[in-house]
Amino acid sequence: MSKWNLIINVGRCENCHNCVIADRDEHVGNDFPGYAAPAAAVGDSPIRILRRVLGTAPMVETTYLPVMCNHCDDAPCMRYAGDAIRKRDDGIVIIDPVKARGRKDIVGSCPYGAIVWNEEHQAPQTWTFDAHLLDQGWKRPRCQQACPTGVFEAVKLDDAAMKQKAAGEGLRVLEPDLATKPRVWYRGLERWETCFIGGSVSAEVAGVVECIQGAKVTLFQGGNPIATTVSDGFGDFRFDNLPKDGGAYRVEVSHAHGSARRDCVLGESVYLGELRLVRTEETVKPRLSPAMP
Amino acid sequence: MIATHSRYSFHTQADGKNSAVNQVEDHRALVGGHRFYLLRLNPEDAAARGIRHRDLVKIFNDRGAVICAADISPLVLPGVVKSHEASAEFQLIEVAGETVEIGGCLNMLTPDRSQTRGTSSMAPNSCLVQVEKWQGAEALKLALAA
Numbered sequence: 001m002s003k004w005n006l007i008i009n010v011g012r013c014e015n016c017h018n019c020v021i022a023d024r025d026e027h028v029g030n031d032f033p034g035y036a037a038p039a040a041a042v043g044d045s046p047i048r049i050l051r052r053v054l055g056t057a058p059m060v061e062t063t064y065l066p067v068m069c070n071h072c073d074d075a076p077c078m079r080y081a082g083d084a085i086r087k088r089d090d091g092i093v094i095i096d097p098v099k100a101r102g103r104k105d106i107v108g109s110c111p112y113g114a115i116v117w118n119e120e121h122q123a124p125q126t127w128t129f130d131a132h133l134l135d136q137g138w139k140r141p142r143c144q145q146a147c148p149t150g151v152f153e154a155v156k157l158d159d160a161a162m163k164q165k166a167a168g169e170g171l172r173v174l175e176p177d178l179a180t181k182p183r184v185w186y187r188g189l190e191r192w193e194t195c196f197i198g199g200s201v202s203a204e205v206a207g208v209v210e211c212i213q214g215a216k217v218t219l220f221q222g223g224n225p226i227a228t229t230v231s232d233g234f235g236d237f238r239f240d241n242l243p244k245d246g247g248a249y250r251v252e253v254s255h256a257h258g259s260a261r262r263d264c265v266l267g268e269s270v271y272l273g274e275l276r277l278v279r280t281e282e283t284v285k286p287r288l289s290p291a292m293p
Numbered sequence: 294m295i296a297t298h299s300r301y302s303f304h305t306q307a308d309g310k311n312s313a314v315n316q317v318e319d320h321r322a323l324v325g326g327h328r329f330y331l332l333r334l335n336p337e338d339a340a341a342r343g344i345r346h347r348d349l350v351k352i353f354n355d356r357g358a359v360i361c362a363a364d365i366s367p368l369v370l371p372g373v374v375k376s377h378e379a380s381a382e383f384q385l386i387e388v389a390g391e392t393v394e395i396g397g398c399l400n401m402l403t404p405d406r407s408q409t410r411g412t413s414s415m416a417p418n419s420c421l422v423q424v425e426k427w428q429g430a431e432a433l434k435l436a437l438a439a
Contacts, residue, residue: 015319017301017314017317017319017320020313020317021313021314021317024313024316025313028313041311041313041316042311042316043316045316049319051319053366053367053368055367056367057367057368057369057370060367060368062368
């Protein structure tokens with residue numbers, strides 16, 4: 001039995017909100033009996049976009065993460081709400097617009113906060129995967145149709161094939177510890193979860209401060225080298241995929257123009273700023289001893 | 294302050310007027326029942342002024358004062374704040390003896406003279422401002438709730 005899954009490409013979203021607007025366009029004022037009551041024109045959207053900003057200027061990076069109903073296979077909302085919420089054979093979770101009427105209590109049952117309350121229709125509502133369109137032969141939901149940067153990828157596969165695809169492509173779900181078995185998968189989630197340490201290498205060359213390309217940069221943790229990289233044409237270097245709250249690190253830079261080093265403690269990402277190379281003692285011409293008085 | 298073209302509306306089109314765009318939290322943030330324009334400011338500037346994310350802030354100069362919701366982010370440098378021109382709302386109100394604009398009309402703060410003498414070249418994109426946590430926020434929330 002093939003079932004619907006949604007893959008979200010993290011890092012492609014640039015917060016344009018077309019998915020949010022398209023979802024509202026589809027559902028606000030439109031009744032789809034058996035699927036969903038008309039959505040509210042105001043208030044919380046069933047699709048939300050979260051923001052994470054790493055580093056500081058000029059080395060700053062923003063990641064946007066679209067979140068919505070995960071259509072979990074072991075859905076906490078279903079366990080809570082009884083027959084007011086059902087799972088279709090194709091994996092999609094539907095909050096029954098009639099049976100769930102007035103059940104504001106259902107909103108709190110989702111650990112992902114994906115259920116919004118529609119005051120006018122007294123209905124708890126989610127992103128429905130646009131099941132009413134899929135049933136008419138659509139191959140994708142409105143959010144995917146409207147996205148200009150290819151964030152969303154709806155795929156219909158049986159569970160074994162999806163599991164294999166997820167393992168092969170490094171797809172992961174949000175909050176796996178909740179063990180809800182989400183059907184919304186994220187590609188490149190490390191961009192949302194990990195940190196970087198970066199900096200810019202410079203040196204004084206013939207009286208002018210220049211960006212230094214090609215400096216060898218080594219990252220140490222607990223005295224051990226764990227990664228190396230080389231500075232680019234702007235003198236910038238960056239170590240990615242470091243765990244949040246990673247503790248103490250040291251960065252050492254070496255180049256024909258000299259060396260530099262810096263210690264830092266990683267909570268969230270760190271931009272070390274400018275690392276000015278200085279000649280090490282061995283390379284500096286020994287000074288003459290001061291004359292005795 | 295730089296006040297660029299707006300991200301989600303096209304000039305005044307689709308801003309205000311109960312549009313779906315108006316519901317986008319990164320376009321207008323809902324604070325105390327009113328949708329405020331956002332002002333992006335650096336974490337250092339915010340900390341120095343005791344401003345937290347989504348606090349109401351007063352942006353002012355000799356031309357006037359506009360209230361926005363704070364969007365704290367390193368995406369702007371210290372000393373710079375960023376918002377959008379082209380608010381479709383203009384709501385001057387008096388709160389606690391002070392007249393402020395809460396629609397998000399940042400054009401109140403930018404100069405109305407031309408960029409070059411003898412030309413029609415408006416300059417609504419930047420000006421000098423000061424920013425502070427707005428002391429009238431609680432009074433306004435009470436007034437809106439009433």
